[in-house]
Amino acid sequence: MSWKVDVDGDTCIGSGMCAALKPEVFVLEGATATVVTGEVEPDETVLDAADSCPAMAIEVTEKGEVIGPRP
Numbered sequence: 069m070s071w072k073v074d075v076d077g078d079t080c081i082g083s084g085m086c087a088a089l090k091p092e093v094f095v096l097e098g099a100t101a102t103v104v105t106g107e108v109e110p111d112e113t114v115l116d117a118a119d120s121c122p123a124m125a126i127e128v129t130e131k132g133e134v135i136g137p138r139p
């Protein structure tokens with residue numbers, strides 16, 4: 069089982085928090101974060117990154133169901 073991770077580049081404000089939390093998954097390119105890999109093994113830190121994104125720009129899905137950010 070794996071999770072899919074997306075960053076909305078139009079919404080991202082380039083805070084860099086996600087890349088600091090999980091550099092294996094997120095990288096800051098200029099003023100916008102992108103994903104190093106869109107498919108990740110389940111990892112609580114990826115959900116933490118989605119939860120803590122100040123722009124709510126990160127979406128984590130499992131089998132098409134949104135699991136992050138958490139409510």
Ligand code: SF4
Nearest residue numbers: 080081083084086121
């Ligand atoms: S935490 Fe959110 S706003 Fe900050 S760089 Fe990552 S995706 Fe962009």
